[in-house]
Amino acid sequence: MPVRVLIADDQSLVRAGFRVLVESEDDMEVVGEAGDGATAAALAERLRPDVVLMDVQMPGTDGIEGIRRITANPELSAVRVLILTTFDTEEYAVAGITAGASGFLLKNTAPAQLLHGIRVVAGGEELLAPGLTRRLIARLVTPARATVDDTVFAELTAREREVVALVAEGLSNAEITARLFISMATTKTHVSRALGKLGARDRAQLVAMAYQHGLVSPPEPGR
16 A cells, blocks of 8 residues: 655645656545645545644644644544655644654655655654754653653553664664564564553554653763
């Protein structure tokens, strides 16, 4: 089955460019277009895309509110949102991830990287634009948290905690599988169970929770 993509951008030429790019791939198809966040949320409910490419700044209902409406709808739990913006600022990344987006890329990203990003997000993994990760973590982490908040992670097994920590470090499922010498199926099971126990929508929210509640520590400056 091809990856079903919904494009949300207020500029018709931008939408047309993304459509041409996406539909050049045999394993992808564009199922709809929207010019604002409200229309994107309504189309997502009707069309059930795998991935929504969501611009942030749009007239009327912006992309962040569009994400909130999508992620608040339990019937759209399988829909993933990839933010695309011209602005390289952590404010948009924080707002988008907090609202429930699974990824964040800049519009000047190379076409091959954008297509890769769509596949990554459709596959259930998170994606952040290079250079934004450290600043995003710095904004998400509560100050001076030295110990793990066990009230948050109490239901996780030791192995599930280990897997969540590796997800927070940016490892893919394949890399976690290799690091822990377990099967891919086992890795996916641990991630899925952790998502359910923590009430997280996707891996991006797992990353946020792991840093916010002390399961992992922010990277040291310069590393």
